[in-house]
Amino acid sequence: MKLEKIYQATIDKWGEEAQYDQAVEECAELIAALMHYRRGKIDQQAVIDELADVSLMVGQLSWMFGADEVEKAVIQKRKKLDMLLHRGEPK
Numbered sequence: 001m002k003l004e005k006i007y008q009a010t011i012d013k014w015g016e017e018a019q020y021d022q023a024v025e026e027c028a029e030l031i032a033a034l035m036h037y038r039r040g041k042i043d044q045q046a047v048i049d050e051l052a053d054v055s056l057m058v059g060q061l062s063w064m065f066g067a068d069e070v071e072k073a074v075i076q077k078r079k080k081l082d083m084l085l086h087r088g089e090p091k
């Protein structure tokens, strides 16, 4: 199944607000996993699994809010980061 169809299917089944809640929950799980990883309580794979969850939710929310708009914002932020890194004009 294409990702876009999965995104629509999750909204049809659970609704939009549930997606916001799920994104918050997955972000919290990644935060906790990173803290546990730093303390040596979990392995790299556990962090990767949480990254995968967050990555899916970022895809879901980007699709809901407008993937093109998110992509434009990412480009702007990359330019800003490039400027900060090189302390000059973006290329």
Ligand SMILES: [Mg+2]
Residues within 6 Å of the ligand: 025, 026, 029, 030, 049, 050, 053, 054
């Ligand atoms: Mg998770």
